Amino acid sequence: MTDAILSCSGISMDFGGVKAVDDFNAVIGKGETVGIIGPNGAGKTTIFNVFSRIYIQTAGTLAFNGESVDHVDQVGMARRGLSRTFQNIRLFSGLTVLDNVKVPLDYKGEYTMAEAVFHLPRRNRMEKAVAEKAMQTLELLDLAKYADSSATALPYGLQRRVEIARALVSEPKLLMLDEPAAGLNPEEVLQLVDFLKEIKSKFEGIALLVIEHRMDLIMNLCEFLYVQNFGRTIAKGTPAEIQEDDAVLAAYLGEENI
Numbered sequence: 001m002t003d004a005i006l007s008c009s010g011i012s013m014d015f016g017g018v019k020a021v022d023d024f025n026a027v028i029g030k031g032e033t034v035g036i037i038g039p040n041g042a043g044k045t046t047i048f049n050v051f052s053r054i055y056i057q058t059a060g061t062l063a064f065n066g067e068s069v070d071h072v073d074q075v076g077m078a079r080r081g082l083s084r085t086f087q088n089i090r091l092f093s094g095l096t097v098l099d100n101v102k103v104p105l106d107y108k109g110e111y112t113m114a115e116a117v118f119h120l121p122r123r124n125r126m127e128k129a130v131a132e133k134a135m136q137t138l139e140l141l142d143l144a145k146y147a148d149s150s151a152t153a154l155p156y157g158l159q160r161r162v163e164i165a166r167a168l169v170s171e172p173k174l175l176m177l178d179e180p181a182a183g184l185n186p187e188e189v190l191q192l193v194d195f196l197k198e199i200k201s202k203f204e205g206i207a208l209l210v211i212e213h214r215m216d217l218i219m220n221l222c223e224f225l226y227v228q229n230f231g232r233t234i235a236k237g238t239p240a241e242i243q244e245d246d247a248v249l250a251a252y253l254g255e256e257n258i
């Protein structure tokens, strides 16, 4: 399928007898916004870990941008255009916002050890380019005013944005967000929805895959949803279809009363 950015077939992930993911099949179109929902322990984060190659699936196949990536490692996925954030914010404490956002660009550094040690001109040019690119991304996301702030000293909602900025600096084709609204208050959730919609318009063609518990966020943002429970897909469809699905209501929505 040429217009899929990511597709997977029959993905399973076993942890010593625990089937965290059991026969997961999905297609994410280029530019699409797709959600994965489901109760705690449903296997959502494990799916992200397989897609980003932190885990290698115990069964099934994965393709990115039309290419089989079963043999590809985490860095290889980043180079191909997959980027993610984590359920618990992982910013580097003691680094500024700008330095945090520069980190993913380092793997593109192509200067030699000698140039690095002797501060030769090419190294300086590379560093300048990296800083400029990081700054441009902060400006685009209206975060430039925090460039010199200590990243982990910022309010939680802003830290989430900085983490998303860091994931965007490499201009990914697919951005995966693991519970981006976790720990945010209702007003911050609304701001996050706007922020994510802004990203879609400013990073043309980018696809989003979002894990979320907050139905207000997911229903407002996603075009298509997969509902996971105990490792299996119990429903998939548009948000409107999912809201009416009896199995989903029983397994998830009713229980959480949202």
Ligand SMILES: Nc1ncnc2c1ncn2[C@@H]1O[C@H](COP(=O)(O)OP(=O)(O)OP(=O)(O)O)[C@@H](O)[C@H]1O
Residues within 6 Å of the ligand: 015, 018, 019, 020, 038, 039, 040, 041, 042, 043, 044, 045, 046, 047, 087
């Ligand atoms: N590295 C691991 N080793 C063993 N078991 C694991 C590992 N990672 C996840 N699991 C198990 O797999 C299941 C799914 O976990 P996962 O973190 O993917 O769920 P989740 O849907 O993201 O849950 P939550 O909403 O709480 O974040 C759980 O039973 C978990 O304990």
Ligand SMILES: [Mg+2]
Residues within 6 Å of the ligand: 044, 045, 046, 087
């Ligand atoms: Mg999780």
